[in-house]
Amino acid sequence: MTPSALPHRAGVGFKPMHFADILADAAPIGFVEVHAENYMGAGGPPHAQLAALRERYALSLHGVGLSIGSMRPLDGAHLRRLKELCARYAPESFSEHLAWSSHGEVYYNDLLPLPYTEETLARVVEHVDAVQAALGREMLLENPAAYVGFAESTIPETEFLRAVAARTGCGLLLDVNNVFVAARNHAADPVAYLAAFPLERVKEIHLGGHDETVDETGAPLLIDAHGAPVADPVWTLYGHVLARAGARPTLIEWDNDVPPWPVLRAEAERADRMLTSERRSPDERSDTRGADPHLAALERATSPVAA
Amino acid sequence: MFAPLQARFATALLDPGAPVPEGVVSHTGAPPVRRFAVYRNNVVVSLIEALRARFPAVERIVGPEFFAAMARLYAAAHPPASPVMMWFGEALPEFLACFPPARELPYLPDVARLEAAHTRAYHAADAAPVDPARFAALGEAAGAARVALHPSAAILRSAHPIVTIWAMNTGATPLAPIADWRGEDALVMRPALDVEVRALPPGGAAFLEGLAAGAPLAAAIEAGLHETAEFDVSRNLAGLIGAGLAVDLLIDATTGTP
Numbered sequence: 001m002t003p004s005a006l007p008h009r010a011g012v013g014f015k016p017m018h019f020a021d022i023l024a025d026a027a028p029i030g031f032v033e034v035h036a037e038n039y040m041g042a043g044g045p046p047h048a049q050l051a052a053l054r055e056r057y058a059l060s061l062h063g064v065g066l067s068i069g070s071m072r073p074l075d076g077a078h079l080r081r082l083k084e085l086c087a088r089y090a091p092e093s094f095s096e097h098l099a100w101s102s103h104g105e106v107y108y109n110d111l112l113p114l115p116y117t118e119e120t121l122a123r124v125v126e127h128v129d130a131v132q133a134a135l136g137r138e139m140l141l142e143n144p145a146a147y148v149g150f151a152e153s154t155i156p157e158t159e160f161l162r163a164v165a166a167r168t169g170c171g172l173l174l175d176v177n178n179v180f181v182a183a184r185n186h187a188a189d190p191v192a193y194l195a196a197f198p199l200e201r202v203k204e205i206h207l208g209g210h211d212e213t214v215d216e217t218g219a220p221l222l223i224d225a226h227g228a229p230v231a232d233p234v235w236t237l238y239g240h241v242l243a244r245a246g247a248r249p250t251l252i253e254w255d256n257d258v259p260p261w262p263v264l265r266a267e268a269e270r271a272d273r274m275l276t277s278e279r280r281s282p283d284e285r286s287d288t289r290g291a292d293p294h295l296a297a298l299e300r301a302t303s304p305v306a307a
Numbered sequence: 308m309f310a311p312l313q314a315r316f317a318t319a320l321l322d323p324g325a326p327v328p329e330g331v332v333s334h335t336g337a338p339p340v341r342r343f344a345v346y347r348n349n350v351v352v353s354l355i356e357a358l359r360a361r362f363p364a365v366e367r368i369v370g371p372e373f374f375a376a377m378a379r380l381y382a383a384a385h386p387p388a389s390p391v392m393m394w395f396g397e398a399l400p401e402f403l404a405c406f407p408p409a410r411e412l413p414y415l416p417d418v419a420r421l422e423a424a425h426t427r428a429y430h431a432a433d434a435a436p437v438d439p440a441r442f443a444a445l446g447e448a449a450g451a452a453r454v455a456l457h458p459s460a461a462i463l464r465s466a467h468p469i470v471t472i473w474a475m476n477t478g479a480t481p482l483a484p485i486a487d488w489r490g491e492d493a494l495v496m497r498p499a500l501d502v503e504v505r506a507l508p509p510g511g512a513a514f515l516e517g518l519a520a521g522a523p524l525a526a527a528i529e530a531g532l533h534e535t536a537e538f539d540v541s542r543n544l545a546g547l548i549g550a551g552l553a554v555d556l557l558i559d560a561t562t563g564t565p
Contacts, residue, residue, distance in 0.1 A: 040391045041430025042458070045500050048433075065390020071310040078390055103317035107387040109357070110349040112316065115330075120309050147342040151330045152309070185342075187334045215342055217335040223345055 002137035004093040004171050004203045006031050006249035007058050008279070010271035012264055013253045019049050021261035023056070029268055031058035031092065033251050037065045040081050054089050060204065060251065061091040065107065068127045068141070069100035069114040079134045086135050093204060093249075095140035095173045096131070098124065098161065115150030116160040124160075128168040140171040140203055145178035145210075145224035147185055157182075158196035165201045172198065174248075175206035176238045177230065181222040190237055199245040207238060207271060208253035227256035230267060238271070242278045250275060319343070320350045321383050354382035354395070361396045362422045364476035365403070365415060377406065393430055397423060414467035421473050421504065424461040424495040428502045431459035436498060436551035442544075448558055450525030454518045454547065455555035459497040462507070462515050466490040470506040498551030510538030511546065518547075523559070 009030025014022070022029070032053050039046050053059070066078060086094060099111035114120050131139050141164060143157065155163075165172055174197065183190035209228030215221045230238075230252065242248070252267045312330050319325035333339035355378040359366055366374040381402050387395045400423060403409050404416040434457055445452055463469070470491045474480040492512035494505050507515070510531035517527030531538035547553055 037390050037392060041393055043431060043433035044429050044459075044497060046430070048500060067390075071313050075390075081391070100313065101390065103313060105388050106317065106321075107390050107392075108317065108320055108350045109353045109387060109390075109392060110320075110346060112320075112346060114313075115309055117309065147345045148339045149332045149334065150309075150312075151332050152312075215333065215335065215337075216340060217337045219333075219335050221342060221345070 001132060001169070004095075004138050004140055006060055006092045006204055008247040008249055009275060010250045010252065010268040011058070011060065012268050013062075013251060013255065014049075014053065015254075015258045015264075016045070016049060017258060018261045018264065019053075023052065025261075025265070028056065029265070030272065031060055031249065031251075033060035033062050033253075036061050036063045036082055036085055036094075039085055050089065059089055059091040060093040060095065060249075061085060061089065063094070063096040064111070065101055066096050066127075066131065067100045067102040068096055068124060068131070069098060069112070069120070070102060070127075071120075071123055072103065074127055074130055075102065079131065082131075083135055086137065093140060094135060094137060095142055095204060097142045097144060098164075099144050111144060113144060113146040113148060113150070115153040116155040116157060117152055118154070121155065121160060121163055124164055125167045128164060128170050132168065132170060138169065138171055140173040141165070142173035142175050142206065143178050143182075143197075145175070145181040145185075145222075147221065147223070149186060156196065158193060158198070162198040162201075165198060170201075171203040172201040173204045173206060174199070174202045174241065175208070176241060177206065177208045177210055177234050177253075178224060180231070180234050180237055181210050181224050184220045184222045187219070191240065194237070194241060194244070199241065202241075202245060202248055205238070205241065205248050205250040206253055207234060207250060207267075208255075210234075225256060226253050228254075229263075230270075235270070235274075239274060242274055247275045247278045320347050321386060323347065351379060351382060354387070355379060357387075357392050357395050358382070358399065361393075361426050362399060362419055364422055364473050365399075365419050367476040368412065368415060368418065368472075369409070373408070377403075377408070380406075393426060396426075399423065414465070414469060414472060417463070417465040417467055417469045418473055418476070420463055420465075421469050421493055421495065424463060424493075425502055425504065428459040428461060428495050428497045431457075431497060434458055434554040437548075437553045437556055439548050441556055442548050442553075445556065445558075451523050451559055453521055453523055453557040453559070454527075454553045455557065456515065456519050457496055457498060457552055457554050459495075459502075460515070460519070460552055461495045462512050462519065463493040463495065464490070464512050465492065469493055470504060473504065494550075494552075496550070496552060503550075508537075508539060508542055508546070510535045511543055514538070514543050515547075515552075 007030050011031035014032045014034050097111050101108050179190050179193055207230045208226045211223040211225040213221045250271045254264055315328040319328055327338055327343045333342055355375055358378040385398045400416045400419040403419050409415050468491045470493045475482045492507040494507050513534040514527050514531035517530040
């Protein structure tokens with residue numbers, strides 16, 4: 001099984017409007033990530049661009065439509081399309097979501113939540129096994145940003161992900177923005193979530209922007225909209241993850257209201273600087289855990305959660 | 308058992324009148340109406356946006372408010388069947404043809420057909436055009452040759468000037484009254500990386516449809532002439548060769564020479 005192997009640097013989610021800028025940039029970014037479903041046509045500009053990027057950059061193929069959290073069987077035709085795409089571009093990594101997006105004959109084009117129970121765990125394990133067997137490679141499973149919970153849930157999300165990784169051998173994609181969004185939405189503590197997260201399984205990190213609103217009770221409702229810069233508390237949380245886990249391949253996601261290339265690039269550079277300083281001081285990491293400066297800042301940033 | 312709740316959750320996404328499915332909760336204890344609405348909104352808005360991206364000329368013609376309302380109804384009636392969203396909206400031309408509020412725009416379904424074909428051409432397989440010298444080398448065998456058209460090529464016939472209307476509503480040409488309102492047949496293709504849309508000359512659609520169906524060149528020319536006496540053989544052959552539309556020449560072994 002081919003392991004996931006992105007460079008421990010910052011990459012960006014590729015948008016066609018940035019194609020010329022990325023190729024012209026003197027200092028190459030760490031890697032590019034694309035949504036697999038956008039490259040499932042036969043030819044044309046999407047493949048011409050991806051082939052040109054692939055020549056210069058490590059590639060992360062990120063699926064958004066496999067519906068791993070569906071209780072129904074996986075879509076065999078979609079799995080075959082993913083296999084063809086992996087064969088065509090030999091990406092360094094393939095990842096998907098702990099979510100569902102299809103039901104019956106309908107694809108809903110969103111990442112929908114599932115309860116965490118022994119029943120859903122068995123189903124997700126079965127699906128991850130099937131994906132890894134079909135693709136002949138390790139996949140990474142991403143933690144979701146949920147807006148609702150389920151009365152039937154019995155397993156904490158971190159334990160659920162730990163169990164899926166242990167039973168299938170899959171890696172994990174830790175979306176730090178999703179951690180923050182979900183913690184706020186469920187009045188939970190993102191630092192406690194990360195303390196319970198199996199960081200040793202994390203082979204990629206996602207950072208992105210979110211929107212903030214409130215529900216009908218006035219409680220915070222954060223939306224994983226990917227249409228803004230990474231928020232300050234999410235950067236702080238990211239620093240905390242690096243301090244505990246060391247440098248990991250890190251992606252900036254910006255899918256809506258996409259900014260000009262220099263703005264997106266600056267976000268990636270900020271992540272790269274944090275990764276570089278982390279790489280420089282691997283021995284100090286364990287010593288600084290007790291007095292993580294990121295934590296104090298985060299507690300200040302997230303204090304309204306307790307309200 | 309999650310399966311029944313998953314089914315109710317799915318159904319409620321495209322039904323704005325459905326209540327939040329039982330078992331979906333929030334830490335506040337209140338029914339998570341606005342929280343569930345985030346999913347509902349994500350689904351509906353993303354489907355409307357997908358149609359807006361694929362049918363910009365239709366949107367320009369009807370206006371953004373009409374388009375969004377129409378797209379919402381279309382998405383509920385014909386939701387995507389596959390995660391490959393580039394193909395979402397294949398049935399929009401037929402939907403528009405039967406959509407009473409658009410009855411006063413009889414050309415609208417054909418503009419949608421053209422835009423749907425544009426997306427198919429954009430994502431079609433790549434293929435290199437035949438070297439024009441191979442046409443010249445055919446000599447007397449030319450009439451028996453079969454021409455493989457580019458995989459991106461689509462021919463659309465319309466009783467309306469759809470190429471002119473489409474070009475005006477994508478910004479390719481300025482908006483202006485159309486004095487000479489007559490049907491146009493469109494050729495949509497992508498010889499290299501750019502999709503091209505052009506109005507075919509008289510009989511051109513019959514000629515290309517013949518080739519696409521596998522007819523020999525002579526028979527395809529017959530089809531063009533049969534459709535209209537205005538069919539110009541040399542103009543249509545020049546269009547075929549010069550546009551990069553032919554990607555292979557096949558000579559029948561029993562009647563032609565290689």
